[in-house]
Amino acid sequence: MDIWEELYREAKPYYHPTAVNDFIYTHNVVCALQSKSGKIYTGYCVEALSGVLNLCAERVALLQMYMDSGETEVQRLIAFRDTPPEGNGGMPCGACREAFMQYNQANKNMQIMVDYAKRETVTLGELMPHWWGTSVKPESD
Template sequence: MDIWDKLYESAKDLYKPRELSDFVYANHVVAAIEGADGKIYTGFCLEATSGVFHLCAERAAMFNMYQESGQVIAKRILAFRDKPPYGGSSGMPCGACREFLMQCSLENSNTEIMVDFETREIVTLEELMPLWWGTERQVQWEENQEDH
């Protein structure tokens, strides 16, 4: 079993789409992230129609990873609905998730994201965000952290 199979197996049982109320629904997208330490962290989406609360599966998995380990670097991400990513945009993180990953660490530009589970096609976050607006600011912040 390769790492992508492990990621899929870790997240697939979380896929249980349901409405928590007439305004809130959950579990219709799930994700698994391999952290820098090689451990797998999972999450599912939770959305409210008011727009006040919307947490994608990828950000939920990142939150769980940080909460459990203090890590902010994701080596790999697999996100899906009822079946593994099958090409195109079927497994792609939304813009907010892409932005959040970049804001956590510039190292996340190397994060591999599954495009097609069957063929094992992947892209990196850098390929999805080639000219990220926050690079200079993040580099300065990281340099300041090293000085302290």
């Protein structure tokens, strides 16, 4: 079993679209990521009618990783609905891309699965070649 199959198998059980109540819907997108240390973290989306409560599966997995280990660097990520991504599927939204870059600029090198059958990936840096944050200078104390 390769790492992509392992990531897929870790995330798959979380796919079971569920209405929590009249306002919140969950589990219709799932994700698994591999941290720099090699540990796997999972997440599932949480969508709410208000919109401001929405969390994508990718950000939930990122937060799980940070809460559990303090790590901020991701090696690999797969996200999908009921089947593995194919074609150009599994792409993180703009908010997720931004979150990964802000947590750690080294995440520009993380591999994102776009076609599971072909094992085709793209890096976050390829999706965000001119990220605005590279021009931000840290404040000194």
